[in-house]
Amino acid sequence: MQKFNPNFSHAIWKWRTIWRGLCFALMLVVVMPVWAEEMTSVKSSYIGNATDFVKDWWNGLWESSHKTKKMGGSRNISKQLTEDALVVPFLEGRVCDAKLRVGKDKVYFWLKGGKPPYTIKVEKGGKVIGFKSNIKEAEVSLNWGAELKVGTHYWVIVSDTAKNSEPVITRFKVVADSQLPKPTQKEMLDIKNIKNSQERLSSCVQWLATQENGEWAFEAYQLSMNGRTDEILSLCGITR
Template identity: 30%
Template sequence: MRQVHLSNTRIVFIALWMLFFTTPVWGSTCVVEIVKIHGDTKWFQITKPDEGKLDNPGMGTFLEPGYKIQVLQAEDRFKGILDREEYSITLFLAKDEYKTLKYADTKDGPYTVKCSNDSPPPSLLGNWLVFVQKTLEKLRLQNLGWLQTITGGSEADTLSMPLFTTNSDANSDAKLVGGRTKVYLGWKGGKLPYTVRVFDDHNKIVEEQSNLKKTDVELAGGKFTERQHYTVVVSETNTPDHKATGTFTVVNKSALPTEVAIENSNLLPQTKRTFQATWLINQDRKVWSFEAYQQAIEILRDYPAPKHYPAELLKQGLKEGWNK
């Protein structure tokens, strides 16, 4: 995987900057992660003894033992219900262990954060953590607005594929790491059923599926060869002129950018992989969105129950184009 190598001078500068201008985020023996906030954050109150209310909590925020969480009774136009689910906040406590809190769980008193294991705090550089948190929060807010739009009965129906860039410059084609047995494709809008065709450089169809009743499909990864260029066309089966087109190039894994600080951290596997994929989407003019989409689905595949919501949000956000 491609990693960014810095000169000795830059490394020393960064080390000094972190020493003098940053402070440790965690001081306890363990932390829990906020992985989902369903609803407006103003209905969730998080406080720490002797320090007061935590401002702007979001996905990817880590809480030490002792933090107190209270879900307030929502007094908005949705009355605390969105997408048929109550407003809630979900914590990632340990491997495959999550805790979801709703109004009824804290109305008689706040929930006090505690760890169920003795793993050390994540060893993650603060600047990359802030970057990932901001990206996840942006996707969360977009998702919140999208759910509110759906609740209001309005949704755009133009067929599009935000996973792919629209720039005709070959250097801006989406990039996909080869060697997969399955490749996942998603789009939005249009009217079902759909037809998907994938063409190679010689305009030969290498994959075709029709009469699809949903806005995603699984393709045979073995049909896509490294260093080859492909064009994807998704169309409405009954109205072929209503279509969306995307292009991608299959690359070797060595070309994949990797943030070393995340890779070397001791985050739980679901979080580490999700943070790495989240970091990836903004690299190299966002040509890695298609690859990050694969990674998000693979995380959900490898950890099916319970689903790791940040990966689900990343998958949905990339498909909807919320990262643009």
């Protein structure tokens, strides 16, 4: 009768353990990218809905201002009422300056109407700090490698290639985080109690965009574009 070899048994167990480890590693290689892709897609969907909401909200205000002829802001009424004229949403048509929080080194702009390609530049104290030309898309980001400074006004000049078109000249103001509006207890609970994640995120963006007569809509648009869902929810007092 053949004797049992403990060394052989140990070798079998050792190789079985190694094989299980290899199988698990292979599973991670195959499954994790798919899972990550799905999670990224879901997150992108959340952000896309929030961005669409801010745009729809602004469009509603702009069209209403055309009808009532009460829109103030950086350009005269006749220019604003020109059909298909170039506009810079969130920055135009306001009595007070749009507000952005300090610390950004990239700003997103949404261009509407006019005739592309567009040219956009941002100036601070008469010095050009951001410039991009031959822009064919409606949404564009500018990165000038330095963070926005508190208390500073930044001028935005946008032009298109339509005949007899005038540049849009407007501006935004950079403020400290401490100036961010805060939701009331009721507003916070109302948003927190929304079960659907997409609706909760959009409601938070809606709340910020409508604060102080829309002065925070430009900031809400930035948040919806940069994809930081946790940061958006935290502004409404919600943590995950």
